[in-house]
Amino acid sequence: MARLLFGTGGAPHSAKTASTIDGIEHSAELGLGCMEIEFVQGVKMGEAGAHLVAEIATKAGVKLSAHAPYFINLNAREPEKIRASQGRILQTARIAAICGAESIVFHPAFYLGDPPEKAYDTVKKYLGEALDQLKRENNRVWIRPEIMGKVSQFGTVEEILDLCTELEGLAPCLDFAHWHARTGTFNSYQEFTSILLQIKERLGRATLDNMHIHVSGIAYGKKGETKHLNLEESDFQYIELLRALKDYDVKGLVICESPNLEGDALLLQTTYDTLPKTD
Numbered sequence: 001m002a003r004l005l006f007g008t009g010g011a012p013h014s015a016k017t018a019s020t021i022d023g024i025e026h027s028a029e030l031g032l033g034c035m036e037i038e039f040v041q042g043v044k045m046g047e048a049g050a051h052l053v054a055e056i057a058t059k060a061g062v063k064l065s066a067h068a069p070y071f072i073n074l075n076a077r078e079p080e081k082i083r084a085s086q087g088r089i090l091q092t093a094r095i096a097a098i099c100g101a102e103s104i105v106f107h108p109a110f111y112l113g114d115p116p117e118k119a120y121d122t123v124k125k126y127l128g129e130a131l132d133q134l135k136r137e138n139n140r141v142w143i144r145p146e147i148m149g150k151v152s153q154f155g156t157v158e159e160i161l162d163l164c165t166e167l168e169g170l171a172p173c174l175d176f177a178h179w180h181a182r183t184g185t186f187n188s189y190q191e192f193t194s195i196l197l198q199i200k201e202r203l204g205r206a207t208l209d210n211m212h213i214h215v216s217g218i219a220y221g222k223k224g225e226t227k228h229l230n231l232e233e234s235d236f237q238y239i240e241l242l243r244a245l246k247d248y249d250v251k252g253l254v255i256c257e258s259p260n261l262e263g264d265a266l267l268l269q270t271t272y273d274t275l276p277k278t279d
């Protein structure tokens, strides 16, 4: 990736319709560089539709990623739920590849009362199986487990980076709002750069050159995230985050998930573009 691109999770609200194609075309009109296709309620796009999406996105110069369905739990008790979860990851990756998306993002699991180490081993096993399958299919899409915002959800920074070190084809989706909500901290320049440094040390500079980031304002309580907010209505120090990203010359996609979607995506992009680099 040549630089850091900004875009929305799903079609911008001001697009003609909420369709992926209208979303891509309107993202380009707004001057945004990327968009995440939301398959969060299921992958309903067919192959023909995906080919058309790829064509439109290339023409519009908008980079794509895809968000897998929410109904994934690689630590489920029932084998059929594990199979279905793996299936949703595979299905998202297959359609995303046809769309020309380079990454898919997913919420890996819930602990369901398990010790984190036990959940980790289970997630690693079943995710590994899904990655093996994609490899057999020659699918090159980056599979990105997300840093999660609730304490009941598998997905601390450490868990996700551990998985990425152990499994081939895996890279992190760094949701800075989630991590702030989960910890109540991680809201300063120094804390943001500490994560970037950790990624560089553990996964290599190439990972910072191809990052996938989620940002939004966020409300939270003792159990972590409660809901997404617009940036200006939350305590999230997005300018500090943008400074950290600029100083570390991070490249890739920044997907905004604030309720006002393109409002905050454009705010992030404009702010980033006007920041001086201090390094």
Ligand SMILES: [Zn+2]
Residues within 6 Å of the ligand: 067, 105, 106, 107, 146
């Ligand atoms: Zn997500």
